[in-house]
Amino acid sequence: MGLTGEWARDWVTDSAEVIAQNRVALITLDRPIGDGDHGENLDRGFQQVLAKLDGLAPDATPADVFKLVAMTLISTVGGAAGPLYGTAYLKAAGAVTGAPELDGAAIVAWLTAARDGIVLRGKAESGEKTMIDAWTPAVDAAAGALADGRTEPEILDAAATAAEAGALATEPLVARKGRASYLGERAIGHRDPGAQSTALLLRSAADVAAR
Ligand code: ADP
Ligand code: MG
Numbered sequence: 001m002g003l004t005g006e007w008a009r010d011w012v013t014d015s016a017e018v019i020a021q022n023r024v025a026l027i028t029l030d031r032p033i034g035d036g037d038h039g040e041n042l043d044r045g046f047q048q049v050l051a052k053l054d055g056l057a058p059d060a061t062p063a064d065v066f067k068l069v070a071m072t073l074i075s076t077v078g079g080a081a082g083p084l085y086g087t088a089y090l091k092a093a094g095a096v097t098g099a100p101e102l103d104g105a106a107i108v109a110w111l112t113a114a115r116d117g118i119v120l121r122g123k124a125e126s127g128e129k130t131m132i133d134a135w136t137p138a139v140d141a142a143a144g145a146l147a148d149g150r151t152e153p154e155i156l157d158a159a160a161t162a163a164e165a166g167a168l169a170t171e172p173l174v175a176r177k178g179r180a181s182y183l184g185e186r187a188i189g190h191r192d193p194g195a196q197s198t199a200l201l202l203r204s205a206a207d208v209a210a211r
Helices: 005-021 023-033 038-055 062-076 081-095 104-122 132-147 152-168 179-187 193-210
Strands: none
Touching: 005 023, 005 038, 005 062, 005 193, 023 038, 023 179, 023 193, 038 062, 038 081, 038 193, 062 081, 081 104, 081 193, 104 132, 104 152, 132 152, 132 193, 152 193
């Protein structure tokens, strides 16, 4: 069975929980190579989304839920990550508008649209130590899993696993975008906070789909 509007709501609820649990960890990652606000910004944003979730119609589609997340993150999360994640969820919504259930192809379509939206907005390429270094491996792994005939939860699991590896792989990189780029070589050895939050959000999506 494809992913439903109920999956999307449960993903939001679980995301809010996971981000709250990792608030300090994300702040700790952002402190040495940024300004230490990443965990706080995202936590505030997802708590706001959570508060608005009950206002959705009972038959809200995944795209309706993604759109709510987008609008709320854009209006409540400052810094670089707010507009970037906001764009990602908005483009994801656009890729699956009206569909009550998302099959594997639709999952790959929204993941791809989300990543492309972040690139359009932030202009980051792979290897520049940003959230793109988690998103692009996730998109590629999801597409590979779809081609291998995997189920929807397996496709999301592949995306999450690749995002986790991608986040880890930002550690040796020099940053070319965002605040961390001001540090030059001093950014080496630190994991990118946005890549880490991307891995957390995609793992949450997979966990909820597997339930
Ligand atoms: P700020 O840097 O404004 O304090 P956050 O701390 O919330 O914003 O988010 C920082 C994260 O945003 C970085 O870890 C990185 O993943 C991501 N980021 C910053 N600039 C870009 C960009 N141009 N493209 C993609 N991601 C970016
Ligand atoms: Mg920051």
